[in-house]
Amino acid sequence: MTTTVRRVALVTGASAGIGRAFALALADRGHDLVLVARDTERLEELAEELRAAYGASAEVLTADLSDPAALARVEARVSDRDRPIDLLVNNAGFGTSGRFAALPVEREAQEIQLNVIALVRLTHAALGAQIDRGRGGVINVGSIAGYQPTPGNAIYGATKAFVRSFTQGVHEELKGSGVKCMVLSPGFTRTEFQQRAGFDSSEVPGFLWQDAPTVVQHALRAYDKGRAECVPGPLNTATAVFSAVTPHSVTRRIAGVVVSRSEK
Ligand SMILES: NC(=O)c1ccc[n+]([C@@H]2O[C@H](COP(=O)([O-])OP(=O)(O)OC[C@H]3O[C@@H](n4cnc5c(N)ncnc54)[C@H](OP(=O)(O)O)[C@@H]3O)[C@@H](O)[C@H]2O)c1
Incomplete structure (x- = not known):
């Protein structure tokens, strides 16, 4: 008798939004899941749904x-070679609004x-075992905000610029190892993010928004192809290209004017 070993994905920030959509899509693709976030009740409800539906x-x-002791527990789970993680999705994140x-x-x-x-730390914990096995991968969730300075959310944009640069650097280092590393850079996505961050997104036109399952479908297709980055959808791609080719001295001023107006 042959037994099929199911692949295991660990998703951080799985209790809501993009992380929840990742968990559902990966279960649909035949993965078992490790779900990480702070809200146990929501995670247990999702776990039950994954068992029942998939x-x-x-x-x-x-x-x-954000608590080093709790993070160390998750690192230990990710690097446990007896219970290997085939795909790590570093999705948990939040933003803040206002002048730094x-x-x-x-x-x-x-x-x-x-x-x-x-x-x-979680990327590091995953890669050691994955490189030894010659397979596996990491998806790091950045943002289109990582393409330019973001006055009004200066730390948020800076953290996402880090995620983008770091992940693409590691992607190159992993060439030939059988292990993948990809950054997902979403634009406006309907989740709890804006409300938690205190972003007033009421002025953002409807056509700029995507839903979380759509973002995740783009991400998993790009991951399958071994891409270094996924910017989901043509509008986000156009924004990313504009931000990438325009000097920061211009994009930061445009963003600064928009923020100053919204504060009035
Ligand atoms: N929505 C957008 O427009 C957008 C655009 C670009 C990029 N992103 C990025 O996408 C990722 C997911 O965001 P989302 O839009 O899905 O937001 P969300 O709906 O607010 O979900 C955020 C998730 O992160 C978890 N989380 C927050 N703080 C945590 C902590 N200290 N420890 C562990 N888990 C924590 C939350 O769960 P608990 O509260 O249960 O801990 C929740 O599951 C983030 O990295 C965000 O920066 C979002």
């Missing part, structure tokens, strides 16, 4: 990834801790 096994790992000097610095440091430090 026959997937789903492990709940409650952790505040006026924002509480502890919250800004927490944003760097989650969006950058946790993502780096």
